Amino acid sequence: MTIRQTILAGVAFAAFAQPGLAWADPEAAPDAARAESEAPEAAEADIGNGNIILVTARRRLETAQEVPLAISVIRGDSIEATGNFNIVKLQQLAPTLQVYTTNPRNTSVNIRGLGVPFGLTSDGFEQGVGIYVDDVYNSRVAAATFDFLDVDQVEVLRGPQGTLYGKNTTAGAINITTNQPTFDFEGRAELTAGNLNYKQAKAAVSGPLSETIAARIAVATTTRRGTLYNTRTQRWINEQDNLGLRGTLLFKPNDNLSVTLSGDYSQQDPEGYGTVYVRVGRTQRALTRQYDGLVAAINAATPGRNYAVPSTNPYDRLTDLDSNLNAGNKIGGASLKVKWDVGPGTFTSISAWRFWDWKPENDRDFTGLSIVAKSQNPSQQDQYSQEFRYNYESDKIDVVVGLFGFKQRIDTQGTEQQGADASRWSLTGAQAVDPSILNGLTASNTQFLKSDSAALYGQVSYQLTDALTIQPGIRINYDKKEGFYERVVTNGAGAVISCTPVPAAGTVLAAQCGVYQPQSTSPSVSDWNFSYDLNVNYKITRDVLAYATYAKSFKTVGINQNGLPLTSANVPDLSASTVKPESVNHYEIGLKTAFWDRRATFNLSAFRTEIKNFQATVNGGQFGTVRGYLANAEKVVSQGIEADFKIRPSDRVSAYANGAYTDAKYKKFTNAPCPPELSGGTLQPANAAPDYSQPGVAGALSPRQCDISGADLPGVSKWAFSYGVEANAPVHLLDKDGQVYFGVDGNYRSHWNSNASPSIYTDVKGYALTNFRLGFRTDSGFDIFGWVRNAFDVNYIETLQVAPGNVGLIAGQPGDQRTWGGTIKTSF
Template identity: 80%
Template sequence: MIARFLLLASVAGASLITSHAFAEEAPSAADSAEQASSPRGDVIVVTARRRQETAQEVTLAISVIKGDSIEATGNFNVVKLQQLAPTLQVYTTNPRNTSVNIRGLGVPFGLTSDGFEQGVGIYVDDVYNSRVAAATFDFLDVSQVEVLRGPQGTLYGKNTTAGAINITTNQPTFDFEGRAELTVGNLNYKQAKAAISGPLSDTIAARIAVAATSRRGTLFNTTTDRWINEQDNLGIRGQLLFKPNDDFSLTLSGDFSRQNPECCGTVFVRVGTTQRPITRQYDELVKAINAANPGRNYATPSRNPYDRLTDLDSSLSAGNKIGGVSAKAVWNVGPGTLTSVTAWRFWDWKPENDRDFTGLSVVSKSQNPSQQDQYSQEFRYNYESQKIDFVVGLFGFKQRIDTQGTEQQGADASRWSLSGTQATNPAILQGLTATNTQWLKSTSAALFGQLSWKVTDALTLQPGARLNYDKKSGFYQRVVTNGAGQVISCTPTPTAGTDLAAQCGVYQPQVSAPSDSAWNFTYDFNINYKIARDVLAYATYAKSFKTLGINQNGLPLNADNTVNYDAGTVKPESVNHFEVGLKTQFWDRRATFNLTAFRTEIKNFQATVNGGQFGTVRGYLANADKVRSQGIEADFKVVASDRFTAYANGAYTDAKYKKFTNAPCPPELSGGTFVTGNQTPDAPGQAGNTPSHPGASLSPRACDISGQDLPGVSKWAFSYGAEYNVPVTLLAKEGQVYLGVDGNYRSHWNSNASPSIYTDVKGYALTNFRAGFRGEGFDIFGWVRNAFDVNYIENLQVAPGNTGLIAGQPGDPRTWGGTIKFSF
C-alpha cells in the first residue's frame, strides 16, 4: 500500500547508527552530483509517491530506520523499536495484549479486544497486518522501517488515525548476493540470520531468508524452578520476482513465523489499599489462607520486583504463529503506474496465563486461544506530471477470528473472593469453569485518493479524500459449569447468600451477538511552501475516523446484575488533526533540524475499561466523550565527517481525557459498597471495617477522569546516538574501528485505563554501547545494552478482585554479547 509520504522527514532517531547505514535523504536530480561527493553517508531512495524525492521536500513527520541500524542497536522487533522513535509507545503483556501507539493514540490501553480497529497500522511490503501480535516477531531480512506520525488514509488502503509502521523487506535481485549474521550473548542469547538472493533465469529472481532467536527468561519461577519470559522465535520468508520487461513486475511472497516461549509471567510489585473491607484485601487474604491451611505459610518470594522472582502456579505459554502469502503486481500503464496487492494472512494464538498473578490457586486456568484469517485486495493508480500528481485506490478487506476460552477457579478461590462462612467452603468455587465461544466477522471497503498540485516552484497544494464502509458482526457465548460439571444458570437472579449467587458473582453465563455497520467520509489538506533552498514549511489538516467497534469479549453488567446489551457496539471515533512543520538543512547539508507541532482532537474515543472482577467481563470498549493529544517534536542529525556522526530526537506529548465523566474508577476508589442517592464516596484508599472507619467504605459507581493523562504516554521522550570511527588495517583487512553509543529516556506514565496512584510507572533512561571492526563485506562488534543495569518497569497490571495487588514486568537487565556479520 502506498505509504503516505514514506520517506525520511529527518527523524533519524536511528537512521544514523553506523556510518554505512546512516539514513540519509534521496537526492533530487539537481543535487545528485553534489551529494555524491558529500561526506554525509549513504543515500536512501524512497518512492513514497512513486517518484524519488528528498525527505526535506515531503511534508510528513516520519522516522526511517535502516535495517543495519536496527541490527546494530539490537532493536529486532517493533516492541524494541520504541527506543529509537520517541513518539512511538509499545507496551505488551503478551503478544495478543500489545498496544502500539503514536503520540499517545492508536490502541486503547489494556486488554485487547478483537472488535476494534488498530489506530496504528502495521504493514509489511504493502500488506496490512490487522493483528498487533505481528509487532512481537523478529524483523526478518528488513531493508528499512518507516514510522509515520499522524492520520493515514488518503494514500493507504486501510485507514489509520494515529500513524503507521511500514516495514520493507529486502527484495529479490538479479545479482547473486547473500548475508549471514550470528549473535551470542549472556542469558544464553543466540540469534542467527541468513539470506540469499539471485537469478533463476533472465526474468525470474528469488530470495529466501531465515531468522531464529532464543534467550533464557528474565524471571525465575520458584514454583516450577524455571526461568520464564524467555524468547523463542523462528521465521522464514521466500520471494519470487518475475520481471519480463521494464514495464511489468510480479512478486510472490510467503512467510511463516513461530514463537513458543514459556511466557508471559509477572512479579509482585506492590499493594495499594482499595476501598474493599480490610479483611478482603491482599495481605489479610493471604493471612486468612495461611490460617486455614496450617503449615502452608504462603508468601510471595520477593516484594522487590527487581529480584526477578515469581511463584506463578498456573501453566504459562505464549504459542504464536503468524504467516501468509501475497502477490504484488506493478504495471507501467501510459503516464502512470497500476499496482495490485493481493494477500491472505493467518494468526494462531495459543496462550496459557496466570490471571491471579500469585502462587495461590485462585484462578487455576486461563486460556483464550484464537485463530484468524484475513484477506485483502488493493488497487492503486499513480499518475505523475510536471504540475499535477495524483494517486487513486480501491481497498477491500475481510477478516474472521474464532476464539475458544476457558477460565477456571482453583482451591483458594472461595477464601479469596467470598466472605463469611462461604469463604471457608472451597467447594463453592473450586472447579467453577467458564467456557467461552466467540467469533468475529469484519468487512471493510474503501475508495481513496490524493492530488498534488504544484502551483509554483515553491508552493504546493495537496488535498486528499476517502470514502469508507465497515461492517462488523460477532457472537459471544459463555457457558458456566460448577465443580461437579453441572451447567449453572443465573436467570432469574439467585437469592443473595446462596452458593449459586456466589458462583454467579464470579462467572455469569452470557450470550450476545453485536452487529453494526458504518459509512465514513474523510479528507485532508496540506499546503507547503519552500521558503528557501533548504527550508520548507508546511501545514496539514486531516478529518479522520476510526470505524465502529463491537464488544467481542463479553458485555458488562448493569447495577441489577443483568447484561448491559447497550454496550454491545461502540461509536466510531471522529478525529480532527492539525499539524505544522519546518524542515531545514544547513552546514552544506551536513546538518538537519526539523520541528513539528501537532494537535489531535478525538470525539467518542474508544477506550478500554475494566470492571475489576474475575468473571463479569475482563475488559470492554466504551466511548470517552473527548480526548486530546498535542505536542512538539524536534529532530537533529549531523554528519560532521566520514569519521563522526550523531543524532538527537525529542518529543513532548500532552495526551489527556478532555471529557470522560463515566469512566471506571481506579483501584483506590473501587471495592466498597456503591453509593446511592446523595451519599458521598469515601476518600481514595479508605479501606472498610478498620478502627478508623468501622463501617463499609462507599465507592462511586463511575469516576470523572476528565483532565487526566491518557495511559501509556510519557510526556517527555528522547533518543540520541553517536559514532566515531578510525580507518585501520587489521589482520590484512582494511576497514574501520568504531565506537558507538545510543540511548533513550522516557518520563513517567500510568498503566491503568483510569490513571491510578498505584500504577504510575517511573521514568527511566537506558544507555547502550558497541565497538567493533568493519570492512568490505564484514562487521564484527561487541555490544552492551542497558549498560548501567537500570532497574525499570515495562508495565504494571491491576490484579482482579480489588484486592490491591499490583503486578508487573521488569525491563531487561544489562545484557552483553557479540555479533559477526558477513555479506557477499
C-alpha cells in the same frame, strides 16, 4: 543453469514448499546506486555524503526531507546495530512511538499517545496505527510482533494517513520494507551470542534464476533464557524462542512490468509471559478482603502453609506463578504484487492473505495461590485484502488513487477456571471456608468476529508555483462488523449453571454467579464514513520546507468481544455491546531543514489531535470482565512538539538526537470505571453525586463510576528522547583494511500510568537506557562487534497490571537487565 542458479532454485523451492509458509511483497526503498538514477535531483548531492534517505511514504519514491509530514526513518543496519529486532523494541529509536505489551496479543502500539486503547485487547476495534509490511496491512498488532527479518528500513509516519494507505489510520502508520530479490548474486550471514544464553542467527541469499526471474530467501532464529525465575516450577520464564522465514520470487519480463510473489512464516514458542509482585495498594474493600488479609486467612485455614511471594522486590525477578504459562504465536501469509507502468502512470495490484494462530496460557491472579487455576484464550485469524492503486506523476501534479477491500475472521475459544483457593479469596462468611463452591467453576467462551471493509481513497499533490504545493485528499469508507460471544458456566461437577432469574442472595448459585455470569451476545453494526485532509507546503529555500496539515479522520465502530460488564443488578450490560466511531480533527505544522552542505538536518513539528467518542479499554475489576471491555470517552486531546536532528560532519562521525513532548489527556470522560483506590466497597447510591474523598479507605463507599476528565491518557510519557553517536577510524586489522568504530545510543521516557483510569498505584517511573558497541568492519562486508545493552543495569518496569477482584495487588513485568554479547556478520 549455473551452480549459483541451481542453489537459489533449490532454496526457493524448499521455502515455497514449507507448509503454511506466508507471502509478502519485498519491494523496498532502493539503495544509493539505484537512487542516483531515480531519486529527485535535490537528493543527488546527498548521495556523495552518504546522507540520502529515500522513502515511499507517499506511495512514490522521494527523499525523506521532501515529504511534508512528520516521519522517522530507521534503516535496517541501525536496527541491527542497536539490537532493536522487533516493533516492541523499535520505540527506543522513535520517541513518539509507544509500544507496551504483556504478551503478543495484548500489545498496544501508539503514536503520540493515540492508536490502540491501552490495556487488554479486544478483537472488536480497529487499530489507529496501521502496520504495513511491504504494502500489506496487518490487522492486529499481535500479528506483527514477529522479529524483523531481512528488513531494509522502517518508516514511522505520524498523524492520520487514511488518504494514502489502504486501511484507515487515525494516528499514523509503520511502513516496513524488506530487501527485495536482486539480479546480481548476493548474500549475508550473521551470528550473535550473549549472556542469558542469547543466540541469534540470520542468513539471506539473493540472485537470478534466469534472465527474468530472481529469488531471495531469508531465515532467522533467536533464543534466550528467560528473565524471570519461577520458584514454583524451578525454571526461567519469559524467554525468547523465535523462528522466521521469508521467501520471495520476482518476475520481471521487461522494464514496465514486475510481479512479486513472496511469503513469510514466523513462530514464537516461549514459556511466558509471567509477572512479578510489585506492590499492594489499599482499595475500599474491608481490610480482611484485601490482599494481605486474604493471604493471612488462607494461611490460617491451612496451618503450616505460610504462603508468601518469593520476593517483594520486583527486580529480584522472582515469581511463583502456579498456572501453566505459554505464548505460542504463529504468523504468516501470502501476497502477490503486480506493478505495471502504463503510459504516464503506474498501476499496482496487491493481493494478500495472512493468518495468525495464538495459543496462550496465563496466570490471571498473578500469584502462587490457586485462585484462577486456568486462563487461556486461543485465537485463529484469517485476513484477506485486495488493493488497487494508480499513481500518476508529472512536473506539476502527482495523483494517487486507490481501492481497498478487506475481510477478516477471528475465532476464539476461551477457558477460565477457578481454583482451590478461590472461595477464600472471593467469598465471605461460611461460603469462604467451603472450597467446593468455586473450585472448578469454569467459564467457557466461544466467540467469533467477522469484519469487512471497503474504501476508495485518493490524494492530489498540485504544484501551484515552484515553491508552493497544495495536497488535498479524500476517503470514502464502509465497515461492517458481526460478532458472537457466548459464555457457558459450569460448576465443579461439570453441570451448567444459569443466573436467570437472579438467584437468591446467600445461596451457592448466587456466589457462583457473582464470579462468572453466563452471557450471550450477537452484536452487528455497520457504518459509512467520509474523511479528508489538506496539506499546504512551501519551499522557503532549496533546503527549507514548511508545511501545514488539517485532517478530518475517523476510527470506525467497535463491538465488545470479550464479555460485557455487569450492571448494579449483577446482569450483563447489553448497552455496552457496541461503541461509537471516533471522530478525529487533526492539526499540524512543521519545518524541515537541511544545512551545512546537507551534512545536517533539523526537523520540527507541532500537532494537536482532538477525538470525540474516543474508544478506550477499561476494566471494572470483576473476574467476569477481567480482560477489559471497550467504552467511549467523550473527548480526548493529544498535543505536543517533536524535534529530529541528524548530523554527519564527515565519513568518520555521525549522530542523531530526537525528542518529543506529548500532552495526551482525557478532555472529558465522565463515566469511566474507577481506579482501584476508589473501588471495592459498597456502591454509593445510584443518584448520589460521586464522592472521591476517601481513596484507599477500607469500608468507604465506592463511586459507581468516576469522572476522570483532565487525567493523562494511559501509556503516554510526556517527555521522550533518543540519541546516538558513532565514530570510526581507519585501521589495518585481521589482515584487512577497514574501520574500528565505537557507538553509543540511548533513550529516555518520563513516567506514565498503566491503568485505563489512572491510579496512584500504577504510575510507572521514568527511566533512561544506554547502549554501547565497539567493532571492526571492512568495505567488503565483514563486521565484528561487541555490544552492551542497558549498560548501567537500570531497573525499570515495562508495564503494571491490576489484579482482579479489587484486592489491591499490583503485578508487573520488569524490563531487561544489562545484557551483553558479540556479533559477527559478513556479506558477499
